[in-house]
Amino acid sequence: MNLKGKVALVTGGGTGIGTAIAERFVADGAKVCITGRRKETLEKVAESLPSGSVVICQGDVSKEEDVKRMVETTMKFGGKLDVLVNNAGINHPAPIVELDPKMWREVIEVNLTGPYLLMKAVIPHMLKEGGGSIINISSLGGMRCLPAMPAYCSSKAGLIMLTQQAALEYGRNNIRCNAVCPGGVKTEMTKKDFGQFGEMLGIDPDTFINQIALEIPMRRFAASPEIGGLCSYLASDDSLFMTGAVITMDGGTAVVDAVGAGITAALRRGGGIVD
Secondary structure, eight states, X not given: OOOTTOEEEEETTTSHHHHHHHHHHHHTTOEEEEEESOHHHXXXXXXXXXXXXXXXXXXXXXXXXXXXXHHHHHHXXXXXXXXXXXXXXXXXXXXXXXXXXXXXXXXHIIIIIHHHHHHHHHHHHXXXXXXXXXXXXXXXXXXXXXXXXXXXXXXXXXXXXXXXXHHHHHGGGTEEEEEEEEOSBOSHHHHHHHHHHHHHTTOOHHHHHHHHHHHSTTSSOBOHHHHHHHHHHHHSGGGTTOOSOEEEESTTGGGSOHHHHHHHHHHHHTTSSOO
């Protein structure tokens, strides 16, 4: 993709998918501001990329003052803001009854309120520039339920609707807004969440994760750079007539019940289910 001359803001850019997106954007010619709550991870990413291509801004997307600073940092760095990627996200796995209300609120604040705050702050700049691209990283969990992830799935489903709302309201201004819905991706967060769920079931975390991967049509989880490639397309002028789209990138997971099948198979192997 050709992103030469474009300036992007990528939240959650210090790890996982966010890092991969930032790396791909820079490789395709963009200047990028990466944000996150951990300064050390942001610095590590910035140091790995060409000098002058990346600036960092430590902050929390659920806090309005931090969001304002993220946008100001991007504008100062690149002089404009063409692309916003709302990637920052967290999860606290637990069934509804066992989920602490504080944890529920934290997930909703980061995963849904955060993108709203960023969009509210960024869209005025895009209006002045005559357009832009907003890419919201939702999840397959925003399209279907996942066990013990009520807050996460609810927040990601809400992000899809927020995406389409923005597409409706600002399409006339050449501001595009699309949602990317990854399935399983090899990240620290995925390993932590699925590992925790495996422990809840009394199943070895690695065994559980591997079993789920085997139930995916492509028989594997995605690598983060594969998500970065799709985001680069959505950021580029090659997708100028694309808005309001909800794009799954899941190795075919949406056509099967990989998690349910993985749970069943893992429990059977562990003696939890008797045929």
